[in-house]
Amino acid sequence: MKRLFGPIIVCVIAAIASHLLVLQQAPSFIMDRALTMLEKRGIPLHGFLLAERMTPQTQSVVRPSPDLAYSACRFDLDQAPRGIRVRMAATPDYASLSFFDANTNNFLTLRGEGEARETILLPPGSTEPGEGSTVSPTKRGVILIRRLAPTQEAHDAVAAIATGDTCEAI
Amino acid sequence: MAKRAITYLLSVIAGVAIGGISAMAMAGLLPTDRRTGGDIELNGWFGDFTMGSADADAYFRARIAKHGLLALANSETVYFTRATDDDGNALDEACNYRMSGGSMPARWWSVTLYNSDNFLPDNTDQALSFDATRAGDGEWSAIIASMKPDEENTNWISSKSAGDFDLTLRLYVPNDGVLTDPDGIIQAPSIKLLNCVEDRS
CATH class of the missing domain: 1.20.5 (Single alpha-helices involved in coiled-coils or other helix-helix interfaces)
Incomplete structure (x- = not known):
């Protein structure tokens, strides 16, 4: 029994380490796969693309809402060291501009309230961000615009509005 | 050695x-x-207000990354998921249900049906959700079934090809009090079993 004491301790330490490692890495691993999938679906780096109306045939991310129109922009602040200018065009109904880091956290959401919303996204560690700018917790992530569009007509109207959205490296 | x-x-x-x-x-x-789960239960609907935020613990963040990626933080949206009817039985494509509720404490809300893979079920019915724009003010109800109800003007959520499914309730721009007193503020919809096409046992 004494001889097993060492291996048991090693087993417990390995179990705790792998348990914590899986928990820590799972969100960033899943987000990395999602970003790759979005790229394959044509979501541009530093540019918004309005997705087709959400249906069983067009969905690409888990649990999409078929009542919303989604525009997405991938960002990589390694390729935009001066930041990214992000603008959501004014929408009469519900609209939000939300930012997700590489660990899946929703670190900023700007609500439309019928008006355009704009911010400058800065790389992690940026000091003294100016008014109207936000420091991203991670270099990579995704920006999402959600707009209420429960019908095809509403989605068509959003398509016209979405041409005024901006996601561009400065 | x-x-x-x-x-x-x-x-x-x-x-x-x-x-x-x-x-x-x-x-x-x-x-x-498969489920998003959560610590808050309202009439069979489960939610967690730390969804989407850095405050979520490591277990819940990993769970949401898989089952609800890109969820918004609670100041913008709260989410509840339900996988059983009022009697506690799993929601099943082979059965028909009546979902009933009243006004919701949010600027806009919706209920959407998902299959066991966390995706919209593969059908072309264009009836996979029910939302505030169709509910109007006050009391409302909708039939959840794999076939469109015969009655005219009946709200319908299609469960065709959904198998063992669940429902997600989204409250966008929740009213004051929702985060601090969800039990007292939210009247979570009921899901009553109407009948089943085949023996559920």
């Missing part, structure tokens, strides 16, 4: 496997896990 080294190697392998699998199980990352 070699035997002892092999013993330690096997210990490490066993520890890594136990730790990894237990983390995946506790975080809902195994292939058989």
